[in-house]
Amino acid sequence: xxxxxxxxxxxxxxxxxxxxxxxxxxxxxxxxxxxxxxxxxxxxxxxxxxxxxxxxxxxxxxxxxxxxxxxxxxxxxxxxxxxxxxxxxxxxxxxxxxxxxxxxxxxxxxxxxxxxxxxxxxxxxxxxxxxxxxxxxxxxxxxxxxxxxxxxxxxxxxxxxxxxxxxxxxxxxxxxxxxxxxxxxxxxxxxxxxxxxxxxxxxxxxxxxxxxxxxxxxxxxxxxxxxxxxxxxxxxxxxxxxxxxxxxxxxxxxxxxxxxxxxxxxxxxxxxxxxxxxxxxxxxxxxxxxxxxxxxxxxxxxxxxxxxxxxxxxxxxxxxxxxxxxxxxxxxxxxxxxxxxxxxxxxxxxxxxxxxxxxxxxxxxxxxxxxxxxxxxxxxxxxxxxxxxxxxxxxxxxxxxxxxxxxxxxxxxxxxxxxxxxxxxx
Numbered sequence: 001x002x003x004x005x006x007x008x009x010x011x012x013x014x015x016x017x018x019x020x021x022x023x024x025x026x027x028x029x030x031x032x033x034x035x036x037x038x039x040x041x042x043x044x045x046x047x048x049x050x051x052x053x054x055x056x057x058x059x060x061x062x063x064x065x066x067x068x069x070x071x072x073x074x075x076x077x078x079x080x081x082x083x084x085x086x087x088x089x090x091x092x093x094x095x096x097x098x099x100x101x102x103x104x105x106x107x108x109x110x111x112x113x114x115x116x117x118x119x120x121x122x123x124x125x126x127x128x129x130x131x132x133x134x135x136x137x138x139x140x141x142x143x144x145x146x147x148x149x150x151x152x153x154x155x156x157x158x159x160x161x162x163x164x165x166x167x168x169x170x171x172x173x174x175x176x177x178x179x180x181x182x183x184x185x186x187x188x189x190x191x192x193x194x195x196x197x198x199x200x201x202x203x204x205x206x207x208x209x210x211x212x213x214x215x216x217x218x219x220x221x222x223x224x225x226x227x228x229x230x231x232x233x234x235x236x237x238x239x240x241x242x243x244x245x246x247x248x249x250x251x252x253x254x255x256x257x258x259x260x261x262x263x264x265x266x267x268x269x270x271x272x273x274x275x276x277x278x279x280x281x282x283x284x285x286x287x288x289x290x291x292x293x294x295x296x297x298x299x300x301x302x303x304x305x306x307x308x309x310x311x312x313x314x315x316x317x318x319x320x321x322x323x324x325x326x327x328x329x330x331x332x333x334x335x336x337x338x339x340x341x342x343x344x345x346x347x348x349x350x351x352x353x354x355x356x357x358x359x360x361x362x363x364x365x366x367x368x369x370x371x372x373x374x375x376x377x378x379x380x381x382x383x384x385x386x387x388x389x390x391x392x393x394x395x396x397x398x399x400x401x402x403x404x405x406x407x408x409x410x411x412x413x414x415x416x417x418x419x420x421x422x423x424x425x426x
Contacts, residue, residue: 002032003075011071012064016049018072023052034079036112040137042070084109085125087159089228090187095221095349100392101385115139118283120183122158123169134178141179141211141280144170148184148191149202157190167202174209181211183284186241186262187218188231196241200248200256213248214281215241216259222350232352238266253277259285261355264318285355289322295415296326300333305423308336312374312406314364317343318354319380330419337422340374342367348393357382361395365403376407378421384410 004022007013018024024032027041028048041047047062047070062070084107088094093107111130113119120143126134134142146166148154155163173180182203186192191199196215203210217233224230233241241258248256254277263270273294276287315323320343327339344367346353348360364379379397384390389397389410401408411421 002038004072005075006073008069008071008073012062012068013070013072016062017058017060018049018051019053021053024049024072024074025052025057026050034112035116036133036137036139038072038074079110079112081106081108081113082110082125083107084122085160086122089157089159089190090185090218090220090230091159092219092221094227095219095223097223097348099394101390101394104392111139111142114143115141118143120145122163123166124158124160124163126164126169131172134173135176138177140177141181142173143181143183146170146182146184146199146203146213147187148195149199150191150195153191153195157187167206170203170206170210174206177209179209179211180206181214181280183214183216183281185218186215186233186237188233188237192237192241197244200244204248204252204255212254212280213245213256214259214284214286215245215257215262216284217262217265220350220352233262233265235266238262239268242266242268254280257281257286260288260322261285261318264354289325292322292326292415292418293329296329296419297415299416299419300330303333303419303423305334306336309422309425310338310340310373310375311422311425312340312342312372312377314342314344314377314379314383316354316356316359317345317351319343319356326415326418330422334423339422340372342372356380358392359383360393361391361400362393364400368404371405374406376409376425377404378409378411378418378425380418381410381412 002024004018004020004024006020007018026032027037030037032038043066045064045066049060049062051058051060093105096104108119109121109125110119111121111126111134114121122145147157149167151163151165154166155161170180184191184199186196200213203213217238218230220230220232241262245256245258257276260270270289273290276290279287279291282288282291313323320341323341331337344359344363345351346359346363347366348363349358384397397408397410409421409425411418
């Protein structure tokens, strides 16, 4: 049951008989099951809607340009995500300790969330009905965790007896016009070396609809009791992966990337801004440094800060150099700006986890034996639950400010937002 909560004033449905409180059952005889059905219907020019009001059914027709939305919002359109049935040997969720937020333990493997939110799916549990829907609705782009195109090895890495043929699945999606972004979690001794080369060659053969590949290092926490024994990537492993990725990047521009974390492990400088095209793998940590520095430089060309400030910037071990370089750019046009950078070691998950998004309140507090002397502290919003001020371990920014006896400013994820958090902090 999908009940209308609002109809936008400029939406095409405003002129229809539909009202707030009506229940919509179908669009063009297709049952209204979730938000995908609405998104698809909203892209059409002629829609027959079967609805219900006060227990009585009625139909109405909406005709509109394809570019104009019906403008309907619903009270109960949320979906229960399809759960992952794999048992990946490197699954990060399996490495979480108890006591964190319940939502952190949810393993989804849902193509709807891949399309709408960029979540990666394995395509191992997809049904025939799901395939028909993908092809009919042309859900594009999709984000697929490949890891390897060797199906026997893939089954071993995903922790299941058998997997569908991933190349056949990807070829079918590509042939139907769906753009695909893929990821490879690189695990030493499993899908590296010549196996990685074969995987990249197979993916390249699928053509332009296989849009990109991101190679990211396996993340291993200290909470791996009872799990498959895995080794973190060493410097030479990361260097070999970067060299191979560059080889395939040269074959097709913007096809294959390594994450910034891979460059950190390799102790190599990540490429510049122009290398990353449209930054389609930014959520995988691909091009974060280049994007940050480019945006900071552009932002400082437009801003003329005058007030003297001394900021303390909280970041991760892997992010410290990038933040330092960004601050140097800011300092060039703001001489009254001074700063200290505080790289926080991850004790909660272990020192091999070096990204900012996995730092906790406890990690930050343990890094300060005395309150810092800066005017204020800045920390990135990636450390917090989306749309909240809550850390992974349930503590809040307000609690951290009270503990450190210091005003704290949360910075957004763009270079401009970072610059503004320093310039305009109250």
